[in-house]
Amino acid sequence: MTSFRTLSIRASGLLALSLFLILMVGLxxxxxxxxxxxxxxxxxxxxxxxxQFRLLNLAQTRVFRSRVEMDRAARLTRxxxxxxxxxxxxSAETLLSExxxxxxxxxxxxxxxxxxxxxxxLERHFRSLVSTGLELQLMLLKEEDLGxxxxxxxxxxxxSQAFVDSVEAFxxxxxxxxxxxxxxxxxxxxxxxxxxxxxxxxxxVLAMAMALTxxxxxxxxxxxxxxxxxxxxxxxxxxRLPDMGSSEVGQLYRGVESLxxxxxxxxxxxxxxxxxxxHNAERMLDDGRELxxxxxxxxxxxxxxxxxxxxxxxxVAQTVQHLGDANRLAGDVGKRASKGSEGVAAVAxxxxxxxxxxxxxxxxxxxxxxxxxxxxxxxxxxxxEAARAGEHGRGFAVVAAEVRGLAARSAEAAGEIRSLTGASxxxxxxGARQSRAADLSIQGIAAAVGQLGGRIAELEQAAGEQHQGLxxxxxxxxxxxxxxxxxxxMVERSREEAERLTGTALALGQSSAHMQLxxxxxxxxxxxxxxxxxxxxWRGLQAWRERRQARRFAQGVSA
Numbered sequence: 001m002t003s004f005r006t007l008s009i010r011a012s013g014l015l016a017l018s019l020f021l022i023l024m025v026g027l028x029x030x031x032x033x034x035x036x037x038x039x040x041x042x043x044x045x046x047x048x049x050x051x052q053f054r055l056l057n058l059a060q061t062r063v064f065r066s067r068v069e070m071d072r073a074a075r076l077t078r079x080x081x082x083x084x085x086x087x088x089x090x091s092a093e094t095l096l097s098e099x100x101x102x103x104x105x106x107x108x109x110x111x112x113x114x115x116x117x118x119x120x121x122l123e124r125h126f127r128s129l130v131s132t133g134l135e136l137q138l139m140l141l142k143e144e145d146l147g148x149x150x151x152x153x154x155x156x157x158x159x160s161q162a163f164v165d166s167v168e169a170f171x172x173x174x175x176x177x178x179x180x181x182x183x184x185x186x187x188x189x190x191x192x193x194x195x196x197x198x199x200x201x202x203x204x205v206l207a208m209a210m211a212l213t214x215x216x217x218x219x220x221x222x223x224x225x226x227x228x229x230x231x232x233x234x235x236x237x238x239x240r241l242p243d244m245g246s247s248e249v250g251q252l253y254r255g256v257e258s259l260x261x262x263x264x265x266x267x268x269x270x271x272x273x274x275x276x277x278x279h280n281a282e283r284m285l286d287d288g289r290e291l292x293x294x295x296x297x298x299x300x301x302x303x304x305x306x307x308x309x310x311x312x313x314x315x316v317a318q319t320v321q322h323l324g325d326a327n328r329l330a331g332d333v334g335k336r337a338s339k340g341s342e343g344v345a346a347v348a349x350x351x352x353x354x355x356x357x358x359x360x361x362x363x364x365x366x367x368x369x370x371x372x373x374x375x376x377x378x379x380x381x382x383x384x385e386a387a388r389a390g391e392h393g394r395g396f397a398v399v400a401a402e403v404r405g406l407a408a409r410s411a412e413a414a415g416e417i418r419s420l421t422g423a424s425x426x427x428x429x430x431g432a433r434q435s436r437a438a439d440l441s442i443q444g445i446a447a448a449v450g451q452l453g454g455r456i457a458e459l460e461q462a463a464g465e466q467h468q469g470l471x472x473x474x475x476x477x478x479x480x481x482x483x484x485x486x487x488x489x490m491v492e493r494s495r496e497e498a499e500r501l502t503g504t505a506l507a508l509g510q511s512s513a514h515m516q517l518x519x520x521x522x523x524x525x526x527x528x529x530x531x532x533x534x535x536x537x538w539r540g541l542q543a544w545r546e547r548r549q550a551r552r553f554a555q556g557v558s559a
Contacts, residue, residue, distance in 0.1 A: 019206055052109050053171070056102075056122075056167060056170070058102040059099045059102040059126070062095045062099030062102060063099045066096040067092075067134065067137075069095060070134070072085075073085040077144055092138060096130065100130060107119070107123060118170040122166040122169075122170050124166075125159070125162045125166045128162075129160060133152070133156040134156070136152060228256065305378075305382070305385065313471055319364075319367065362418065365414045372407045372408075372414060373411065375410070376407040379404040379473075380400075382473060383397055385480075399469065399476055403473055410462055413462055420451070
């Protein structure tokens, strides 16, 4: 039975065809042999027996008709009538000649050794009847010797009877030979019937054997293979296929087993990949949440920074306005100093006014100093935030550095103005004490006021530049805030994508969880998913769905 498993379908088919071909050739040979035997028997009966009987019957018929014609001629000779005996005698001669020719043709046919004696006896009786009997009687008729003719009738009758007996003996033996040929043909036909019955029985046995063999070694394995495919379609991949030999069916089994192993390997890879994907997606989700929190904090800090910058810009704008007023005031002081010659009273009043304005300038310088200090702090904070922003804050860092430089220069100018205003106060005090020398001091005061106007103009220009720098910083911070808001949105979308990726990984793991695998297929496999692992996958999928529903609800509420 094992040899059938190693025998290929092609070899099995060729073997079955060979057996049937041998059977058909044998049956064909027997049929040809029986046909040949029948044809030979038919040729013998047609060529020998039928031809012999036809010629012998023709010779016998002509002999007897010739005698009848002779008897008729004798009657015509005895009793004259309208018919003359001459034509009748001529007809008798013709019939006798035809009988002789037919008998000669009969004698030319080979009848075999069994009929040799009968043939010789038949020839002797025929020649005796014709030569001794009929030809003599014909000669007597021609001579019209009717008495001799009548006396020869008895002798002719005995010769005819002997000829008839020899014909019957020959015919009897020929019929026996024909019966022997027919019996041999019937025996051959019976043998052919037995051979055909045996061949049909053998063909039926071979067909049943082929049917059983095909059913056992082809149909049953294919049915089992179909059941295995249905089990694989239902996810049961733990059953291994048996070894079915080296036939085509065995090769098909090995191919399906290789396919099953490949499916098992792929499913295990899917499980490992989905597990890793789920863990990575959850890690990304956690990182995204933390990044979103940090981004929101950074956006809040930027909003506060922008608000502070708006206040600082407004304060610097006021400082520029005050500096313009101080510049105009210095111009007025210069004009009044040019009129110092009007008198000591006017000088004293002017000095009092200068003292008052100097106090105001001192207050303004203090305010400018404070503004410069706050600007420096804000620029420092902006530099720190630019360093945190990374590549997006590089330009902002440069602007912050320039703002710090402007703040430093503003502080230096405020110090100088403070020194100048102190000197002015001292000069005013000296002018008050030395009102008598007002004319001499007015020139110095005019020069000092001119210098003060110049410094105030420089301070106004520096404050204007500081205002422009702060405005640029405000615009840069607004752009940074917009970028931060976009980053927050991108972080939120990344978190949503991470959640969807987590759900996809959970669904992927759940889709392959029902597959039943076997640990015998691969030593490095993870093994079949346990009930605990499946429950963990299910809880993770449920948690992901709940988070997604909560997020959609929160979006709906915010909208």
